Amino acid sequence: MEPFQLQRGMGVPTFALVPWKRDFPELLAGMSARDGESIEDPDRTNYALHTGAPAERVIQNRKRLLAQLGVPFSAWTCGEQVHGVNIHEVTADQCGRGGKSMETAISGTDGLFTRERGILLTSFYADCVPLFFYSPDAGIVGVAHAGWRGTVGGIGPRMIRELVRRGAVREEIRAAIAPSIGGCCYEVDEQVATPVARLLPDPGPEILNPAGEGKWKLDLREANRRLLLKEGLKEHHVLVTGWCTSCHPELFHSHRRDRGRTGRMVSFIGMGKG
Numbered sequence: 388m389e390p391f392q393l394q395r396g397m398g399v400p401t402f403a404l405v406p407w408k409r410d411f412p413e414l415l416a417g418m419s420a421r422d423g424e425s426i427e428d429p430d431r432t433n434y435a436l437h438t439g440a441p442a443e444r445v446i447q448n449r450k451r452l453l454a455q456l457g458v459p460f461s462a463w464t465c466g467e468q469v470h471g472v473n474i475h476e477v478t479a480d481q482c483g484r485g486g487k488s489m490e491t492a493i494s495g496t497d498g499l500f501t502r503e504r505g506i507l508l509t510s511f512y513a514d515c516v517p518l519f520f521y522s523p524d525a526g527i528v529g530v531a532h533a534g535w536r537g538t539v540g541g542i543g544p545r546m547i548r549e550l551v552r553r554g555a556v557r558e559e560i561r562a563a564i565a566p567s568i569g570g571c572c573y574e575v576d577e578q579v580a581t582p583v584a585r586l587l588p589d590p591g592p593e594i595l596n597p598a599g600e601g602k603w604k605l606d607l608r609e610a611n612r613r614l615l616l617k618e619g620l621k622e623h624h625v626l627v628t629g630w631c632t633s634c635h636p637e638l639f640h641s642h643r644r645d646r647g648r649t650g651r652m653v654s655f656i657g658m659g660k661g
């Protein structure tokens with residue numbers, strides 16, 4: 388079953404991570420969607436301040452989404468994404484950073500995790516792979532932004548090591564790979580294919596599918612899944628979406644498809660105050 392299910396009819400569309408919602412009611416985890424009207428007006432469902440969209444509009448979108456999710460806007464916390472592999476633990480005093488302005492975002496980090504309840508970790512996407520993490524025993528949630536650079540740099544395995552260092556039992560860690568560009572649409576050249584093949588020897592056509600001279604179709608989601616399994620996660624604890632951001636303009640921003648002129652979805656995860 389597709390783990391990310393579209394929720395319509397309550398204002399802005401979102402994807403809920405249904406199996407986690409069922410198994411871990413203390414969690415709020417999902418991703419925003421765009422709607423048909425956003426094809427003409429990408430800022431309508433744009434949640435990122437770094438795209439050059441008017442800040443008031445982005446902040447209004449963020450507030451509308453959180454009101455719908457029943458979370459106070461003061462919980463919105465994000466990092467300055469740089470396609471790197473730095474991971475940062477968000478402490479209670481850092482709650483709200485980056486919510487109202489880029490200047491206060493946690494600098495230079497693509498991976499966030501927290502042990503605090505009441506913090507909503509957020510990060511932004513238009514094709515890159517969102518990785519969600521949850522340690523039910525240690526009470527830690529995390530999100531990592533894995534484009535090809537983050538994937539090759541091992542941001543997923545790094546996050547697992549951080550969680551284990553804080554007491555998470557590796558075999559109990561859950562991960563979910565959210566909507567992002569699929570192997571159907573992500574053509575790469577040697578610059579990207581070579582480091583992927585170095586990291587995952589014998590990747591097979593499920594990860595790197597030859598697509599002509601010096602070209603491959605890369606499935607970054609499968610690459611991330613393999614890396615998480617290599618790091619010791621149980622196969623049945625890693626959920627993977629089938630949604631491709633490039634294939635569905637009515638639901639997703641896609642940097643590649645829209646040639647850079649697009650908004651960003653937000654992926655969010657947090658533990659309720661409860």
Ligand SMILES: [Zn+2]
Pocket residue numbers: 568569570571572631632633634
């Ligand atoms: Zn596709």
